[in-house]
Amino acid sequence: MNKITVEKNKIYINNQIKTNEEIIIGGNNTYQIEYQDNQQLNLNITIQKNSNINLFIVNKDQSKNININYNISKNSSLTINKFYYKNELEETITINLNEENSKITYNFSTICTNTQKYKLIINHKAKATTSIISNRIVTVGEGEVDFQIDSNAKKGTSQCKMDQSTKIITTNDVKSTIKPNMFIDEYDVEAKHASTVGTIKEDQLFYLMSRGVKKSEALKLIIKGYLISNINKNPFICANIINIINKYWR
Amino acid sequence: MLEIKNLKVSVNNKIILNKFNLEIKNGQICALMGPNGVGKSTISKVILGDKNYKVLEGTIKYNNQEITKLPTDKRAKLGIFLAMQTPSTIEGVSNQDFLKTAMESTFEKHIGLYQFILECEKAVKELKMDPTLIQRNLNDGFSGGEKKKNEILQMKLLKPSLIILDEIDSGLDVDSMKTVFTNIKDYLEENPQTSLLIISHYPMIFEYLKPDTVNILSQGKIVKTSDYTLAQEIFKNGYNKYIKALNQEDKNE
DSSP, X not given: OEEEEEETTEEEETTEEESSSEEEEOSEXXXXXXXXXXXXXXXXXXXXXXXXXXXXXXXOSOOOEEEEEEEEOTTOEEEEEEEEEESSEEEEEEEEEOSTTOEEEEEEEEEEOSEEEEEEEEEEOSTTOEEEEEEEEEEOTTXXXXXXXXXXXXXXXXXXXXXXXXXXXXXXXSOOEEEEEEEEOOSSEEEEEEEEEEOOOHHHHHHHHTTTOOHHHHHHHHHHHHHHTTSOOOHXXXXXXXXXXXXXXX | OEEEEEEEEEETTEXXXXXXXXXXXXXXXXXXXXXXXXXXXXXXXXXXTOTTSEEEEEEEEETTEEOTTSOHHHHHHTTEEEEOSSOOOOTTOBHHHHHHHHHHHHHTSOOOHHHHHHHHHHHHHHTTOOGGGXXXXXXXTOOHHHHHHHHHHHHHHHOXXXXXXXXXXTTOOHHHHHHHHHHHHHHHHHSTTOEEEEEOSOSHHHHHSOOSEEEEEETTEXXXXXXXXXXXHHHHHOSHHHHHHHHHHHHHO
């Protein structure tokens, strides 16, 4: 697997340093991205034509401000599987589906322990573009999430498909919000969205406990399933999630 | 032995059970019958300590141990098992992970993967289940019948001493019913001290698992207890007689 490291605002691709903030990738490739020790992170990632790219992103560092633009070209598909375990954070992700038949699949899971603000913008700029967005968030301790997601389809972007699903499970008494928006200026668009904020379902807990599983173990099973099932199986990400879950729900 | 005495239970400030008494001896098969909405499923969940139900008065004892305030998992570890009417679906939790965790929690010991697979495969075969259901997420996308078989699979692996079947026959086709009832019957034969509480509306289950006592529940309490002939009478004439008698009793009071 190729590796991209963004450390102290410098970009390394397979350990080779890059001089600017733009990463251009193509072909059929898989990359693992890690952020380390960045105060403010700005990145532009462009996916070339006729490409099929998988990105696995893990962020455990203390970056407080993240801005990333993804530009996806004609007949290209980008799949992002991303796991965050972080404290305070403000992140803006813009995904531009610039040309026909470009596609984004975005699977994001996070355990939130502090104030986090996310803005995810998906711009359908051409015909037959597709966005499939799935966010799964768990808040613990002082964790508080404000999640805004905007899917935009301009006039003329016919045959677009947009699907956004965002769920927050709160295990604390702190308020979290989701602001799901779809701005569509075209008749020929297939759109669906789902957003929920809530606690762990009591009936699920009861079911597991009625089989002898103690409450902490039951919570762990439910949260592990909720976060991991959202992300395509990747041993590196799964191991990270399990370690963190084991820390919180002993 | 299960002993429930003078139980009063509410949910959302509404009294569901009142002056409820029930005793099930070791090795006994007990049927609980009654019209819809009288609290039959409530009692099954109260026995397991579902927090949605508030016990206001009374006691529940299992093998002489007071369990009224025990958490659900502790009651399960004592050997009480509830096969639920509508088992929960849990996204991302594989049936296999869940079963192994449940077995390790119940028996309080590590279970080797090989031993688990052997036991699981045997039970799956006996229940004529699709083996791929073990790898799938817990009850996710299972048909009604598959969910019920999965409940009995858990029963076979967790080896309880009191089994509560809450409408286990709903959602099962005739062939699946036979398979499920035969499995329960075989389990009882292998474990003759195991007690069974059956909540059902249908006669077929009683042909396989003939109850020693039949109890009619109405307005939150047992209004009639008898032997199997009572079930036969209910299948023939319905519950009206017992509901009317109770209403008359209330008027007289």
